[in-house]
Amino acid sequence: MIKIKDLEKIYRTEEVETIALNKLSMEVKDGEFVAVMGPSGCGKSTLLNILGLLDDPDAGSFIFNGIEVAKFNERKRADLRKHNIGFVFQSFNLIDELTVFENVELPLIYTGVKSSERKKRVDEVLDKVQIMHRRNHYPQQLSGGQQQRVAVARAVVNKPKLILADEPTGNLDSHNGNEVMEMLTDLNEQGTTIVMVTHSEHDARYSHRIIRMLDGQTVLENIMV
């Protein structure tokens, strides 16, 4: 599914130049559940942003589903992204002004799904993440765990092939964290590929494989059994 080679990302500000990714290569197969670990500032989020087509690399190759996408323009990236990739963030990133239902509905609007179909699919996933009873509430009215479940629902409502999760349990207590990890595992078992950044060895154990990074490079890969 994902094949990257010699990927480079350099942030330049007036004074300093930060090499966030330094000739990084890796591969993720269809249906895999991969955890990315490493100290703060080693480039995990940068990698995830590039994998999610939110950002473009400065050099290197990125093949997504057999297509070279490193040089895609914004429009093409948005198109590929909205049909294939779901995101889960540490800080949930729900829109405060929208209800639970409307938040989850949003990706379907951008992929042009009809209104009746949208309702059906949103209710389906809300049911699946057991938040149906809160569908008309606003994010501020929910607990952190509930918010993250809404965020997961939003990530999967479009049935993406790939889910990218950046420290999805970082803001949650262990009980809620485990719940989210269970959900991701379920999704993975149903065939969704998952790449997850985490600081928690506990969470990483849910994955098939751990990629360890340091200073913008992969240093080690553990295969879980």
Add this chain to the structure above:
Amino acid sequence: MVKNYLLIAIKNFRKQKLFSLINILGLTIGITCCLLLFLFIFNEFSYDKFHKNGKDIYRIMRVGNLNGNRQEIPYVSAAYAPALMNDFPDVIEKAVRVMRDNDLISYNNISFNEKNIYLADSDFFSVFSFNLIRGNPGTVLKDPNSIVVTESTAKKYFGNEDPIGKILQFNKSQQLKVTGIAKDVPVNSHLQFDMVVPLELLKSSRPDWFTNFSLNTLFTYIQLKPNTDPALLEKQFGGFMDKYLGNFFKEIGQKMELIAKPLNKIYFAANAFDSVKHGNKKMVYIFMSIALLILLIACMNFINLSTARAAERSKEVGLRKVLGAVKKQLIGQFILESVLFATLACFLSIGLTELLMPAYTHFLGYDLPSFLGNPWFYVCIAGIITAVGLLAGSYPAILLSSFSPIESLKGVLKVGKKGTSFRKVLVVFQFTVSVILIICVVVIIKQMSYIKNTDLGFNKEQTMIIRFDNYDIASKGHQFKNELLSIPAVQDVSLMSGEPGGFHDSYPFEAEANPAEKYLFNTEFTDMDFVKTLGLKIIAGRDLSDQFGTDSLQAALINRTAAVKLGYTPDQAIGKWIFNTIRDSIKRTIVGVVEDYHFASLKDPINPLVISPGKDNRLALIKIKSADPGPVINNVRKVYSSIAPGYPFEYSFLDERFDQLYRAESRQESVLSIFSIIAIFVACLGLFGLASYTTIKRTKEVGVRKVLGSSVQNIVLLLSKDLLKPVLLGALIAIPIGYYAMNKWLQSFAYRIEFQWWMFALAIGIAITIALLTVGVQAIKAALANPVKSLRTE
């Protein structure tokens, strides 16, 4: 998708109450100004457009030379029309003469002095499309003793009775039968009448009028045959004038041309001295620009506040991008939001416009046609919504949608320097406009007060004007005067051809100074009490007097300017002769020189004036002794009624007469005052929003500073400084522009104030003070807040 955008727009609107209110309020005010102006302008440009033959109708005008200026004169004699029809039968379809008159109309025992009577040719209603409710346009005026009245005039005389066939008395002498009823004349017509009477009616009493080419008393309109080029006709007018007026021109030593003025050019004709309604195109454009500027200021508030808040919406923008939105969609979303604001503001404006309509028409002095039925009104609304939506929405939309999704989500947006300085530029602009308007108002107020307080050179207090607008009073003027003088409270009475501020004829004179030259001087024909009644100052020679039996035919006074024009000092002028080449048959001796006084408006320089005894009494000036004019007026009324029975007694005062000369300017003064208040209010509304926004953003900084020991003043200064700098800059930019504009405006006055530095200082002071109050309130609130609380907001 649109539903989702609307949803979020409405929710944002509710969440950000202050910003939304500021935006809506500002836009509503701006749009209301535009709508009110639109209605006014629409009406102005619709003048005389309702005539079906409009494009073929022209008014014949003479073109003369007045003191070296080309002057178009609409009055021609009644002899022109038949001569034109006779000489150009292939080109001219119809010619209609129209004379505005003022006559006593009676029915049974009610009578009114009707001031809007048109004496017109019988084709009047077939050339012009004034609708008749009753009667046939081609024939209503065929009988010389017929009369057409408007609907409301008919009500006045006949109540609910059927007016057709009723007999009205015309000046107590002729019987006119009502043959038609016209719809009330629409506001947007330069011709305004209450009654139309056939011109033929005068043929028996004034036969000379119809043949004499130099008695110029009426308007003549011609309707050309379809598809005729008026230029070809105008080319032949030279020969026409020579044919009929060649000898006359030789006599007076100057020639006049004739032109055909298109009907739709009459309303906006500049300084036409006819008594029909005119508009001022320049003022229309100026007011329109100001209304648009106010709307622009409101749009800028929207831009400013939206960009200032951009960071708050960055999370939403970032997320939408993550979920697959592209830039175009986001721009669409934000523009939709501003269009939504504009639409809401438009609806509020329509309501507000309805609400303001009575006050507005009262201010204008006439009713505007209902706007809700006017399709152009909706075109205008749609235009405003689109324009405001795009104008106000596009910058924030482009700015917001240009953020990278990752940065947006992190919430560390670098709207930074570029956004801030752009915002400052907008504030500069807003205050430039506001301060320019304030400068204008200050200068206009000062000039108007200068005009009101200038010594006009004559005494205008407690002086009544009674116009001789009917035959009875005009023919017994001297009897009237003598009876008035027997009223104890009446000090002086003088009969004359024109009161100060009123119309003064001009005649060609010859003079001893240079007998070969023709001098065009203004004239005053009056009696021996003129100087006394007005309190003029004689600076050389003596006043006119009955003691000298020859004065009435052989003496004249001139003003100082006339003496200068003739090349004399006042003393030298005494004893020299002067000759009115048209009115008089013998020369007059200059017996006295009066000090210059403003017999015309202060817009014009004082021209040479010749005051001579003469029987051309168009009005009486009555100087009253007592401070309370009430009882005197009653006595004057009694005298008037006994001399001109049946005519309503009407009077005015000389000081009011002078105020009328500046009505256009006083109106400009009020309109600009209102506009400048609105402009500064809307600008400050935006400033208030920005101030409250920045103080919220800097709450933590203020808290830290306070903990570290900063004083309240320091903090207020810190918070205010940033916002006041652009205000000050805007005010400075306004100075040269305001100076330029008002200098131009002042040029229209021959007598005017000088610019003084304090005028600009005052304008800037007003703007800065208001801005300071606006910003300061927010800053003080922040500075006084408990630092512990401010720190907790993190």
